[in-house]
Amino acid sequence: MYTIDKPLIEYNQMKIEQLLQLYEFLGFIYPEKRKRLDPVMTLIKENWTKALHANYPLFWVGTIVENDKNIVSTATCWQYLNKGMLGQHLASNHPVGSRLIFLNILQKVIENQLINTIDSYQIYYRPQNKYSARMFEPLSSRLGSDLSQIIFYTYCEVPFIKEFLVEEVEISEVDEANRQQFLEFVQMERGEAYIKAQELDSADLTLERLNKKFTMHGLQRKRSLFMACSKKDSKVRGVIISNQSSLGLNFSFLENSSELILDKSSEKYHLTVARLLLGKASSLFPQFPLNYLPVLVDPVHCRLIEKLQGKVIREYNLFIILRGGYESWYEHADNLTRAIYQRFVGQSYERSVTN
Structure with missing residues (x-):
């Protein structure tokens, strides 16, 4: 493992105020993001203070300790699902730092994948x-x-939509009675790896077991799932997966995102189904601190969101990897790190000799 003269990474040692200063120093919290966070910053600080006491595997923030190379880096990982981790907030003042802290987190996942049953790992990242x-x-x-x-x-960001009914489409919560129909639709629209990673084939669809763990720390993490079927032929026309968590565990509010998946084979019901499902999701947040619903959609459906007075914010890619691929991932990350680390150490040595 790479070192910088002493143990490299420490976990959950900084308070949220220190982390916020670090994020701003590294440019991870930039003025526009700060503006979005400020109205709910007090609540975010409260939730992060609780989360930082939870520690591994529920919520852990890695930081590179003070070192003579002046590398400053941080990354966060938390238990997003019963058997799945979500990585986020990777920031550094040098490419070496990003790679080193990422390798350390990945090594921890590999070492504990059987002990803590880490069946999946997911990361949202910007395409650019x-x-x-x-x-x-x-x-x-x-x-x-x-x-x-x-x-x-x-x-x-979609304004909250009031629930309503239409004759052509029926909204129902996903349960054991309609689970197979739901899974067949998601399989067609997203694929098998997605189903496994999101644990949509598990008995605990609403994450009750995970929520109990978070509740012990004064937090919450649960979800609700609904699908829309046309009454004429009982075909699934769309589904929504609504995450409900303590606000701000992710600074883009992805912990409270609702993923809207529409039937790509037919556009006839798209607008109606989107409005119905987003109305159902809106009803889950009666006292939500934000004045909008964070929503993830396929890029092709952006115009639908705009028709519902929603605002397109940015593009994200979601990287999913399942257990069985972690070791290959580490090898790949290690190869990316090795050359740049050796180059960095060489440059640091040259500076120390010439200064």
């Missing part, structure tokens, strides 16, 4: 991020659809 593209995309292609997948999303 070259580092993320090199880290995830070649690997996903090499592992194939059995172990990995990349899904393209548009992230939107």
